[in-house]
Amino acid sequence: MRRRVLAAAPPPGGGRKEKAFWIHRALTCDPIDIETLRKEAVSDGGLLSQEIRRKVWPKLLSINIYNLPPKPGSAIRVNHRDYNQVEMDVRRSLRRFPKGMPEEERSVLQGQLTDMILYILRSNRELHYYQGYHDVAVTLLLTVGVRMGTAMLQALSTHHLRDFMDPTMDRTRHVLSYLMPLVQCESAHLHDFLLRSEVGVIFALSWLITWYGHVLSDFHQVLRLYDFFLASHPLMPVYCAAQMVLMREEEILNCECDMPFVHQLLSKIPSNFPYETLISRTHSLFQKHPPADVERQASLQRLKSISAASFHSLLISTSQQRPDFVLRQQNSSDSNALPVVRSQNTLVKVAVWGLSASLGAAALAVTQTALEWGPELLLGLF
Known part of the structure; x- marks a missing residue:
């Protein structure tokens, strides 16, 4: 019978420590409190650190850390x-x-x-x-x-990237087609300006298919958006693109209404863009105008998103996950896994040696972080 493991009260003062507390508590609940993990990934500050991401990201995709694919050769x-x-x-x-x-x-x-x-x-x-x-x-x-x-x-x-992995770009264009209707929902004036400029939506293509990784130079900004997208509906990146355009409305309207000028402006995301504000407003935009409403209003129903259609099954799967300590106990009780458990310390030593020898100090820092979260995570890095 499953039970929920309750932690002590959160630390006083709130902030990062309280957020980390709720994340830890959600990870140790049985079943895992996936809704809290999603909420914390979206809320201000996201998942806070690389260490926490290594614990939470797999849970957002329903991945069992004891059943990983072999290291690709x-x-x-x-x-x-x-x-x-x-x-x-x-x-x-x-x-x-x-x-x-x-x-x-x-x-x-x-x-x-x-x-x-x-x-x-x-x-x-x-x-x-x-x-x-x-x-x-x-x-x-x-x-x-x-x-x-x-x-x-x-x-x-x-799941999330499936629409982009068809043999043709039809579904990718379908996802991009949400952008202008979303802008129109919030600002008819900006929407009309963009139509008159004939800029189209191709400026946002690399944003969506790389989850903004290709266009942002700050890795921490990329990670913050990944927190958000991993915890959200597969169409959230296009909502993010629409909100980014909306937040630059004044700048765009002051630009010459001509395709080359508008395209150049939109293609370059300002280095000081307020990403926490972007995420908060994007989340609100999604709640205000869910995909079904946008599809109906903009007649986008000719082609269905495979990514969106598979999201419900992913939600069910993530809600049924057991915490890692329970999975570890189950793994230990499996007779086939006993040799792995008995030799875990040896494997960790070999892993540390192999990683530090091949990748040097940068990777060794990652190793030390992984050890803080438990040997099973380190083994998962290989």
């Missing part, structure tokens, strides 16, 4: 139809890695990135690679490691 690259394109995109992804990272360390990570992507494509023949997919994959790799990142990329590819 380079053998999967052989004769894959998308290998050349993936390899080119990964080579061009230098700016997505931390500044100052030694070339040999970055090279190892780029190899893992290529292997992650090709593993997903080989495992799901119906999915088609698109340029920008690697931007999502590298964010996961840098945050949760290669094995957990592969598991999360698999879940995202069959």
Whole structure:
């Protein structure tokens, strides 16, 4: 029989400590309190730190940390139809890695990135690679490691990103088609200006298909948006795009009403953009104008979003998750898992040695963080 594990009272004073308390409590409830995790991921400050993200992100996608895919190997690259394109995109992804990272360390990570992507494509023949997919994959790799990142990329590819992975761009265009009706719902004047400028919506394409990872230079801003999108409906990135345009209304209306000028303005997101305000207002925009209403008002029903249609099943799956300590107990009671449990300390030592030898001080810092959360998380990084 399942039970809820109750923690002590939250620390006084509120703020980050209280948010961390509620996240920890939600993670240790049985079943996991997924609604609280979603709420904290959306609310001011998001998930606070990389350590907490490594715990919460998998839960938002219903991933069992004791049942991760194997570490992808380079053998999967052989004769894959998308290998050349993936390899080119990964080579061009230098700016997505931390500044100052030694070339040999970055090279190892780029190899893992290529292997992650090709593993997903080989495992799901119906999915088609698109340029920008690697931007999502590298964010996961840098945050949760290669094995957990592969598991999360698999879940995202069959849910949130599924519309972008069709053989044609029809569903991608369908998702983009929500943008202008959402702007019109809030500002008819701005909507008319954009129509007269003939700017279209192509300026937002890279925003959606990379979850803004390709266009933002600050990794912390990218992570904050990922907190939001992982906890939300699959169409939330296009709502975010609409809200970003709405928040720049005055700036846009002061621009010359001509396609090149408006496109150039919209394509460049200001470095000082207020992302917490953006997330709060986007969340309100979604509640005020849910997808079904927008589809009906703007006659967008000719093509259905696979991502949106699969979201209900993901919600059910996430609501039925057991906390990690229960999964660990179940894993330990499995006779087939006993050798793994008995040798866990040895595996951790080998993992630390292997990671520090191949990736150096930057990765060792990640390792130390993982150890603070438990050996099982460290093993999931490989």
